[in-house]
Amino acid sequence: MPDVQHHSLSTKGFTEVEDINLEEIKSSLVSWPLIFIRYFLQVKKAAIAQQEEQKTLRFKKEANSIATDMRKKTVKQRRATQLVEDKDEDKITREYCLLQKAKNGSYR
Numbered sequence: 001m002p003d004v005q006h007h008s009l010s011t012k013g014f015t016e017v018e019d020i021n022l023e024e025i026k027s028s029l030v031s032w033p034l035i036f037i038r039y040f041l042q043v044k045k046a047a048i049a050q051q052e053e054q055k056t057l058r059f060k061k062e063a064n065s066i067a068t069d070m071r072k073k074t075v076k077q078r079r080a081t082q083l084v085e086d087k088d089e090d091k092i093t094r095e096y097c098l099l100q101k102a103k104n105g106s107y108r
Contacts, residue, residue, distance in 0.1 A: 073081075
């Protein structure tokens with residue numbers, strides 16, 4: 001860039017171009033930031049809408065889980081849990097009886 005630094009630029013070898021409308025160039029340069037801003041706003045609105053949708057889905061899931069926990073169990077469900085508990089209790093009592101027999105010496 002020494003030519004620029006010494007202010008010795010010349011117009012030799014350059015031809016003049018006609019039929020250039022500077023207004024079209026200016027308007028296209030001005031429209032780019034507007035297009036970018038519009039696109040940015042659309043993306044931002046879409047992101048906000050998606051976050052709101054995720055929040056509502058999360059709240060719906062939490063509400064459904066609370067509702068299922070609070071509702072009454074059917075007879076079948078109650079009996080099934082009671083059977084499991086009874087089996088555990090039977091096993092514990094059986095082991096306790098065997099332990100008592102072993103302590104007393106009546107168990108062989």
